[in-house]
Amino acid sequence: MKFTNGYWLARPGVEALYARSPYELSVGDDGKSIDVLATTRVIHDRADTLNLPTFRIHASSPAEGVIRVQASHWKGSRVCPGFPVNEQEADEGIITASAQGPGDGEIGQDGSTVRLTSGDLSLTMTKGDSFDMTFRCGEKELTHARGKSLARFLLTPDAAVSTQPVGEFGVSPTAHAYDESPVFTSIQLGLEVGERVYGFGERFGPYVKNGQTIDIWNEDGGTASEQGYKDIPFYMTSNGYGVLVNNRGHVSFEVASENTETVQFSVPGEAIDFYLISGPDPKRILERYTALVGRPAEVPAWSYGLWLTTSFTTKYDEQTVTSMIDGMAERDIPLSVFHYDCYWMREFHWTDFQWDKRFFPDIEGTLSRLHEDKGLHVCAWINPYIGQESILFDEGADKGYLVRKPDGDIWQTDLWQAGMGLVDFTNPAARDWYKGKVKTLLAQGVDAIKTDFGERIPSDVVWFDGSDSASMHNWYTQLYNQTVFEAIEEVKGKGQACLYARSATVGGQQQPVHWGGDCESTFNGMAQTLRAGLSLVSSGFGFWSHDIGGFEGAHPDPAVYKRWIAFGLLSSHSRLHGSTVYRVPWLFDQEDERRGVVNPPEQTAVSVLRKFTRLKISLMPYLYQLGLEAHEAGQPVMRSMFMEFPDDRTALDCDRQYMLGPSLLVAPVFSYSGDVEYYLPKGVWTNWFTGEQEDCREAGHWMSGREGFDTVPLWIRDGTVLVARQGQTSTEYAYGTDVTVSVFLAQDGKAEARVRDEVGDDVVFTAERSGDQVTIVSSDGRDFTGCLGKGEGVRSQNGQVVLTVA
Structure with a gap:
């Protein structure tokens, strides 16, 4: 959100207050926090204190290497809730935070300093004529807030603020920022020359976020837009620190954009709250960040295998499902999970948890045959919306389980399902009710749940627990996914629960797995999907998947489908899914034949899918261990080049390749021809398919080549001991x-x-x-x-x- 007109002026209709001078400094009674009273102009005598707004700043440490800063203009104003965090007690010997200053409760003279230290991380402020809040790791400066960095902006109804404020479902370009709040608080944290910024959840633009405006407001906007399904108010930088803005509502970031020297973040209201997390490297930042907000649960071994779905709008029954599953088996393509998308329930009845008896008259028998005869696990699609034709609508309405409008009417819309309502997950009884429906589905033979949607959350409603509507827009998805995950875990046990979720906020990483939303079936769609995945795993998410071949498009080009297979099977989780066409490989070979394209036997879609599915299964000793590391230390299975090589200047900007764990480098091919260019960092690398070595011990090398559909640049890093087992047809061994x-x-x-x-x-x-x-x-x-x-x-x-x- 942009408030200024250039460097010196405010935009029309914007009144600004800036913290100008730290005036009173003190150390908390616990000796582990500091407080600063900052005035909005320099005080020369007592008369200057009249009619003078101030900011109150409180800094503390919830964990070693983490400092929390809370700043407010009026402390009596309502504050948007933050996220649940795991604070570590000092008596556990973990936190070494201590504060130093001019003395308990003392004001101090000009030049007096207060300092909060937590491990190697410190925050320093000095009394004087200029505002300066500096964060250091040891002697190294990480970032700072100086000059007009901490601000409170008052807007008039006609304020010319550049933003995306709250509309009916959320972000709306036609509404004014004033409609969301007439007051915003912001702070700017400085960037060094050349410092890169990463994260913010699932963002489909460039992986390096410098120059972008990012609004943390979940939307169902597709993957070719500036919106995101999983917006996370967390970022990390190449200078060795991360920042979490502790606000469940709308957070707007200007990343070296409004002010090219800073990251600015602003929130509605009179207060702002954030955590700064030191590294010094990306893995250590994520380790500390996920210790704070939660780490991914363990996922079952079977979930790593190939998932096949009915796709979205296709018509299917048991015979259709069986034909697809048998077709995969006949072609020796190992399959792990079969997923039933929307139309397992009757149209207009979503979500009612009732199998459409026109097509599935004996669902228990059907699912039993999939388990016992086919050796498969089963996933079923749901969402949190209750269409008014659903038998659950009246039940939920009578019991008070659906969200209501201020006048007491049930909130309804025709967007998606006719007359649909929304489950109120702030109501514990509604959560138990919904969990019971999920458990019934599990008892029928379902193993995993695809929790679709959760982004279209209205603002003009009243929540059971009194939550502020703006704070619930992003937070709703966490209550939704958490409810379903708990239901699965209570039935299947810890380590055996698995979601396939689209929306998320901070904390969502604890309920894996997440997938990348409705991507285009093009090479651009494939590339933007990878960028989004790299951003998501840089934001604390350990597992991630995407629709192989792309979701949108009546019939993806066979070349796109085959190139995507390698990318999909070299991801943590792998799913064949689309919109209007089944994503079974023989349909793409038939399309090539229709076009007159002749492929060598090893480069048909069937052969390519078979090869990469078996490759992934052979790597399960390696991949499963990566999943345990995600659970135990917050390290993602897939990693950006920056995350694995933070000291390599070239790796900082690479967003068309990635590391699968610490040892395998993958460079997906985004072209029909198979031409590909990628970067090998310093070291010795061995090509997976050819065994050839590339000696980069002197310096990293850019590589180029042309790949067939049955290969992809897959390189093994020197210093690797790789455990694998060939010839397996299941991920469980x-x-x-x-x-x-x-x-x-x-x-x-x-x-x-x-x-x-x-x-x-x-x-x-x-x-x-x-x-x-x-x-x-x-x-x-x-x-x-x-x-x-x-x-x-x-x-x-x-x-x-x-x-x-x-």
């Missing part, structure tokens, strides 16, 4: 047994890989190179096949093998 341990050590050194075996024990495979000899050892003496790079394997004896480098 013993990850530490009968495996091949491949070692990539270009010089003397030591590396290891940890995997979880079938009984839940960790097995560590350690490799050490000395000269031309490489020794590989398993931690518990179990045997394995060891090999160097992509070479021939040798079976170990008593859990140890010694190999000679050629």
